[in-house]
Structure formats: structure tokens, C-alpha cells
Amino acid sequence: MNVLFPDAGEAGKMVGEHGVNLFYHSVAKRKLCCAVRKVNPLQQELAGMQAWITGRRRDQESRSQISLVEDDPVYGLKKYNPMLDWTETDVWTYIREHDLPYNDLHDSHYVSIGCACCTRAISTGEDPRSGRWWWENKDTLAECGLHVSSLARPGEGESGEGI
Numbered sequence: 474m475n476v477l478f479p480d481a482g483e484a485g486k487m488v489g490e491h492g493v494n495l496f497y498h499s500v501a502k503r504k505l506c507c508a509v510r511k512v513n514p515l516q517q518e519l520a521g522m523q524a525w526i527t528g529r530r531r532d533q534e535s536r537s538q539i540s541l542v543e544d545d546p547v548y549g550l551k552k553y554n555p556m557l558d559w560t561e562t563d564v565w566t567y568i569r570e571h572d573l574p575y576n577d578l579h580d581s582h583y584v585s586i587g588c589a590c591c592t593r594a595i596s597t598g599e600d601p602r603s604g605r606w607w608w609e610n611k612d613t614l615a616e617c618g619l620h621v622s623s624l625a626r627p628g629e630g631e632s633g634e635g636i
């Protein structure tokens with residue numbers, strides 16, 4: 474397993490210019506933080522590859538339109554989503570049946586887990602993705618940019634107020 478890290482110089486420059494909590498200030502700054510800390514390292518890791526496989530599902534509210542095979546202009550890859558028609562129940566049934574390891578936070582109502590400062594537990598009935606970036610407008614696409622294939626660059630074409 475490869476563990477990826479953000480570029481220290483790029484992260485330091487961003488924090489120096491915008492502060493350590495920039496993700497609360499606006500959607501654009503939140504997307505900048507996600508780009509520096511997540512998207513750019515992954516982009517480097519995927520360079521030269523032809524395709525990647527994700528665990529995205531259509532029952533996640535912001536992902537209802539995904540297809541089995543997509544062209545991803547952010548990474549220049551084919552993207553395969555073989556679990557697109559799985560439900561959350563299907564996932565947990567599979568985990569239990571095959572005794573797979575999982576993050577203990579899931580047992581405390583953390584359904585979608587990202588960076589600690591941008592992740593919270595949710596209540597029963599809330600959208601599974603509502604535990605991520607909950608301070609942003611509801612119509613903002615709740616994605617970090619790793620999977621936003623409709624955007625030329627993470628953060629472009631979106632707006633919204635911070636807190």
C-alpha cells in the first residue's frame with residue numbers, strides 16, 4: 474500500500490496565504506485545500522496509468538448520476554464504478570459476511586469519513602454524505618475533487634459562502 478502526502482511546500486504556501494482553517498472561509502478555499510492535500514498527490518500517483526476503479530455508489534446523493542464507465546478529465550483516465558448499484562445495506566452485508574476490517578468510526582454514526590476537521594457524525598435518516606463539509610450550502614457539490622469528473626479543475630464552477 475502506498476501512503477501519499479501533500480507537497481510540503483505547496484501546503485505551507487497555502488496555509489501561509491490563507492490560514493490553517495481556510496476551508497471554512499469559502500467553497501473555493503475549501504476546494505483549494507482538498508486540491509493541495511488530496512487531489513494533487515493522487516494525480517501524481519495516477520500519472521501514467523490508464524484507468525482506476527472506485528467504490529462510488531448512486532445511492533450517495535451527490536453521486537446519483539454516475540455511470541459504470543466514465544472519462545475522467547481531471548486525471549485523464551477511464552474510471553470504473555463497479556459498485557454503482559450497491560446500497561449501503563449491500564456494503565455492510567458484504568463486510569459482515571466476509572469478516573472484512575472497517576473503520577471503527579462507522580459504529581459511531583460517521584458514515585462518510587474524510588479529514589477530521591471536515592467530518593462529523595450524522596443522525597439517522599440524514600444523507601450519508603451530509604457528514605462532510607456540512608457548513609456549506611446544500612446545493613454545493615459535496616465532493617473533495619477526487620471524483621469530480623465534470624470539473625476541469627477541482628473547485629471550478631462552484632460557489633458558496635463559508636461560515
Ligand code: SF4
Nearest residue numbers: 496506507510588591
Ligand atoms: S477534507 Fe477538509 S482538511 Fe481535508 S483536504 Fe479537504 S478541506 Fe482540507
